[in-house]
Amino acid sequence: MPELPEVEITKKTLQKYVQDQYITDIKIKNYSLRYKINKNFRKNVVKKKIKKITRRSKYLIFHLSDKTFFIIHLGMTGRILVGKNNTLLDTSFYSSNSSINKHNHLYFFFKKYVMIYNDTRRFGFIKFYTEQELLRSSHLIHLGVEPLSKSLNFSYFKERIKGFKKSIKNTLMDQSFICGLGNIYVNEALFISKISPGRMSFKIKDNEIILLIKSIKKILKKSIVFGGSTIKDFHNSEGKSGQFQNFFKVYGKEGQGCPRSSCKGIIQRSVISSRATFFCTKCQVE
Numbered sequence: 349m350p351e352l353p354e355v356e357i358t359k360k361t362l363q364k365y366v367q368d369q370y371i372t373d374i375k376i377k378n379y380s381l382r383y384k385i386n387k388n389f390r391k392n393v394v395k396k397k398i399k400k401i402t403r404r405s406k407y408l409i410f411h412l413s414d415k416t417f418f419i420i421h422l423g424m425t426g427r428i429l430v431g432k433n434n435t436l437l438d439t440s441f442y443s444s445n446s447s448i449n450k451h452n453h454l455y456f457f458f459k460k461y462v463m464i465y466n467d468t469r470r471f472g473f474i475k476f477y478t479e480q481e482l483l484r485s486s487h488l489i490h491l492g493v494e495p496l497s498k499s500l501n502f503s504y505f506k507e508r509i510k511g512f513k514k515s516i517k518n519t520l521m522d523q524s525f526i527c528g529l530g531n532i533y534v535n536e537a538l539f540i541s542k543i544s545p546g547r548m549s550f551k552i553k554d555n556e557i558i559l560l561i562k563s564i565k566k567i568l569k570k571s572i573v574f575g576g577s578t579i580k581d582f583h584n585s586e587g588k589s590g591q592f593q594n595f596f597k598v599y600g601k602e603g604q605g606c607p608r609s610s611c612k613g614i615i616q617r618s619v620i621s622s623r624a625t626f627f628c629t630k631c632q633v634e
């Protein structure tokens with residue numbers, strides 16, 4: 349599933365290609381994404397310039413020249429290809445599968461480039477908004493702080509977790525607390541901070557809050573840099589497999605020895621809130 353770093357990389361890549369460009373035409377091959385693409389979508393976006401591309405949580409927000417917008421959410425398997433028709437760049441870095449043409453659902457044409465929305469399982473979606481509608485969008489209105497912003501800091505964290513009678517793993521997955529922090533990164537950040545995922549949130553000590561925030565930011569930044577370098581390897585839609593997963597310390601490492609050289613623990617897997625949770629029972633403190 350595309351997580352925040354991948355969406356951030358996608359944003360940066362698209363900024364280079366299609367920001368400040370006019371959408372000359374679009375072609376919709378399949379309207380049936382998670383939500384049906386509105387029948388007016390083509391009329392609403394064609395001949396408009398993409399003035400800016402931003403990200404909020406895992407939503408890509410395209411700002412159009414007449415103060416209207418469309419957002420793209422990649423869902424489980426969505427990816428965006430961009431470039432010239434014969435040399436498309438795949439902005440995805442998790443999946444090792446090359447994209448298949450029959451899953452190209454939407455084409456945006458620009459003077460020089462084409463941008464393609466590809467989605468095998470079609471849990472992603474694309475929606476058009478006026479400015480007022482965007483401000484009230486149910487997708488965006490309840491989102492918590494951006495993990496890479498200054499709003500995620502000690503006082504915010506400390507104040508918010510006071511009343512949280514749930515595990516720290518659940519708290520970090522709560523999108524109204526911190527948005528866009530996916531399961532992989534929560535597992536990794538808790539490992540780096542030596543905190544057991546099942547510990548009650550209000551029992552996290554001040555020094556642990558500081559370390560946890562630092563770990564979250566560090567791991568996201570690292571994966572953005574790493575993902576960016578992986579993407580450089582893609583020269584076309586049949587690009588090399590992503591190497592991103594090589595960089596995880598505990599995620600998917602069940603049964604393996606703890607990567608901390610000083611620790612003799614074994615990585616365990618359990619399920620918290622129906623999501624896979626990987627941790628070391630020795631060095632991650634309950």
Ligand SMILES: [Zn+2]
Pocket residue numbers: 606607608611612613614628629630631632
């Ligand atoms: Zn350990």
